[in-house]
Every structure is written in C-alpha cells, then in structure tokens.
Amino acid sequence: MNAPLLDLVAQYRGIKDEILPALTAVIEAQQFIMGPAVAQLEAGVARLSRARHGIGCASGTDALLLPLKALDLRPGDEVITPAFSFFATAGTVHNAGGTPVFVDIEPDTFNVDPAAVEAAVTPRTRALLPVHLFGQMANLERLRQIAARHHLPVIEDACQAIGARRQVEGTWRVAGELGWVSAFSFFPSKNLGGWGDGGMMVTSDDAVAARLRKLRLHGGAKQYHHDEIGTNSRLDTLQAAVLLAKLPHLAAWSAQRREHAAYYTEALAGLEQVRTPVVDPCNEHIFHQYTLCVERRDALQAHLKAKGIGTAVYYPVPLHRQPCFASLGYQEGSLPTSERTAREVLSLPIYSELTRAQLEAVAGAIREFYR
Ligand SMILES: Cc1ncc(COP(=O)(O)O)c(C=O)c1O
Numbered sequence: 001m002n003a004p005l006l007d008l009v010a011q012y013r014g015i016k017d018e019i020l021p022a023l024t025a026v027i028e029a030q031q032f033i034m035g036p037a038v039a040q041l042e043a044g045v046a047r048l049s050r051a052r053h054g055i056g057c058a059s060g061t062d063a064l065l066l067p068l069k070a071l072d073l074r075p076g077d078e079v080i081t082p083a084f085s086f087f088a089t090a091g092t093v094h095n096a097g098g099t100p101v102f103v104d105i106e107p108d109t110f111n112v113d114p115a116a117v118e119a120a121v122t123p124r125t126r127a128l129l130p131v132h133l134f135g136q137m138a139n140l141e142r143l144r145q146i147a148a149r150h151h152l153p154v155i156e157d158a159c160q161a162i163g164a165r166r167q168v169e170g171t172w173r174v175a176g177e178l179g180w181v182s183a184f185s186f187f188p189s190k191n192l193g194g195w196g197d198g199g200m201m202v203t204s205d206d207a208v209a210a211r212l213r214k215l216r217l218h219g220g221a222k223q224y225h226h227d228e229i230g231t232n233s234r235l236d237t238l239q240a241a242v243l244l245a246k247l248p249h250l251a252a253w254s255a256q257r258r259e260h261a262a263y264y265t266e267a268l269a270g271l272e273q274v275r276t277p278v279v280d281p282c283n284e285h286i287f288h289q290y291t292l293c294v295e296r297r298d299a300l301q302a303h304l305k306a307k308g309i310g311t312a313v314y315y316p317v318p319l320h321r322q323p324c325f326a327s328l329g330y331q332e333g334s335l336p337t338s339e340r341t342a343r344e345v346l347s348l349p350i351y352s353e354l355t356r357a358q359l360e361a362v363a364g365a366i367r368e369f370y371r
Helices: 008-029 036-048 060-069 088-095 114-120 140-149 206-215 237-267 297-306 323-328 336-344 356-370
Strands: 053-057 078-082 099-103 125-128 155-157 165-168 171-174 181-185 199-203 290-294 345-348
Touching: 008 237, 036 053, 036 199, 036 237, 053 060, 053 206, 060 088, 060 155, 060 181, 060 199, 060 206, 078 088, 088 099, 099 114, 099 323, 114 140, 125 140, 140 165, 199 206, 237 290, 237 356, 290 336, 297 345, 297 356, 336 345
Parallel strands: 078 099, 078 125, 155 181
Antiparallel strands: 053 199, 165 171, 181 199, 290 345
16 A cells, blocks of 8 residues: 655645636636735635735745845844755755754754743844744744744744644634734745745734845835845745645644644554654644654654655754855754754645545554564
8 A cells, every 4th residue: 555755646636626716717817916806815715724814935944035135134134043954944044144043852842932032132133043843833832922022033944834733821822823924834844835836934924024025126116116135935826726725724724734643643652663743742743744753763764665655754854054155053962852842853744635444554564564
C-alpha cells in the first residue's frame, strides 16, 4: 500500500468542479492583476484570522519580508526568531536589512522557547518573529508579554498555521489575530494551498496596512507616484480564485488532518524509539505536518521509502548552522534542542484524503521497523 507524502491530485479530484469555473471566470474577464477575487480572498482571510486587514502578496516569504521592511531596519538591528524553522523566516530578516538572532525551541512543541526569547533581547532588538511551526501556535501570550515589556512588535510567521487556534486566558485566539502583522503562505502543499506561489499579510493596524499595500505596489499608493521604494508583490487573481474556492473547505480539511494525527498517535503509542507530536493543551493544531522525533531516523526513512511511503525531514539543518549564516558565529552545541531536533525529525503523510488503509500501512511499517 503506497502512501505518498502528499497527494494534491486527490484533493483536486474532489473540488475540480468548484475551482475550474472560478478560474474560467477570471479568464473570461481577463483581469489577471488585482481582480475582484483578490479583495474577496483578503476579506475572507482577514475574517478567518479576526484581523481588520488582509493584504495579498506574491508568497509567504514576501508576507514576512514586507512587514520586516516596514520596520525600517538599520544595519545591526536584531530580530529574534527560532533556529528551527523554514529558511524564509530568517532569510527575510537579512533581506530587510536586519540581523536574525536565533534562539532555541521547546523540545516538545518545536516552537520557540519564550524564556530564550526574553534572554536574547538587547537594545538593538527591533521585533520578535515567532513561528507557529507545523500548524501549532507558539506561546503568544508569553511572547506578547515580553514584547510589551520591551516595546517590540510581534510578527507572526503563521505560514504553516492558517486557522490554528490557541486558548489564551480562557478565550480562543486564532493565528494572525494577536500579532502586529502575521504572514500566511499559500504554497501548494499548505493546508490552504494555491496552484502556484501566493501569500497574505493580516493586521489590525490601519497605518501598517496602508504601508504594506504600498510596499507590495512599488511603494506608491497612487499609480506612478512613489513615496518610497517598494516592490512588485501582488497575489495573482488566478491564485486568489483558486484559494477562494478552497477556503470554505479549509476547516474540514484541517479537522481531517487532526483525525489522521489522532490515529497515528494512538497506533504508535508505546514505541519507545518514537515520540509522537506533543500538542500543547492550549492549542488546536491544524497538522500542516505530523512530525515524529525518532531514533535511527535515516534508516527508518529508507525503510518507509522501500515500502512506498513518502516522508520528509523538515528541517535537517537548523538556521543558525546554515552556511550562509556562518558569519553570525553560532557554534555547534549553541542551540542544542534545535540541533537535536534536526537530527531526529521525520514528517509522515498527513493530507486530508489519506485512507484508513494508508494510515494503517504507515503506522504498521514504523512498528515493523522497530520490532
Ligand atoms: C514557516 C514558514 N515560513 C515562511 C514560508 C515561506 O512561504 P512561501 O514558500 O510561500 O514563500 C514557509 C513556507 O514554505 C514556511 O513554512
């Protein structure tokens, strides 16, 4: 029984009849740039994240880069971010003119350790950039307290966490609701994925929303008049139409992923070589990834591959040990939880359309490996 890591064709088959007419409508109107679907999607994602503004852009990377640019960073300005994330989280800090300051993660949730964040604050710190990794929100209440104490904005990297929720002081808060600006990615593999690149920023700060709208259009609120230098980072109307058709399915797809996750966690219980994902009791996880920490990771991955089961290592090298950041001087051993996690993680297939037989095959093959 094969189980690919991801099967977008299975999703496509189920919703083809909803998406193709939406695309045809864009093609018939020939409104490829900032057509009506963009504003509709912006309103939909803003509503979902309980933010006043949604601002589409070309990718999740740009959804981080533009708010970082809005900080007007100067050389030496620091942004504190976890060492264990996708590269864009740190690359954008550099590309916005700042220096990423890497801190360690919590060993169980894979999310940034708030105590490590607080310890890393210096007079040069300009923002906190936590990541809701794999679809589970970081401890935003503690991060917001730290941010408030030091008068710092919080930019949420919510690229993997659209629709995730966290109970903060007894109230459910959603990814994107509490940050100064939050970034979503619509990369095709995401829980809400386009048919190409796409991203969105959400914020409830009217002033920064206006600035971000300008920055994505070469820095001009009025065409051919430029107050500052921005870039071309619009969300394609065709992508917006695809995403708009998919948006009503998002909650059910994420619920399905949670059910799959519950199955795996039960089926793998008791294996001492395997640690299944730990969900903070305050969180509702959307399981963008279902990520184990395992012994003999590479051998397990090869065993699963031989059985037709797709897996991935997100991420094999923590950001502070990437060659491009060598000049920042982080040594091996400096952020031990991130380093150990990078050696142990393995993500399993978790897409909504997985069948029970596929789930059983994956769990069975893992049990067989450790027998
Ligand atoms: C945590 C995180 N940050 C940023 C990004 C960047 O998003 P994109 O690939 O849409 O540029 C991604 C997605 O790949 C991500 O997973």
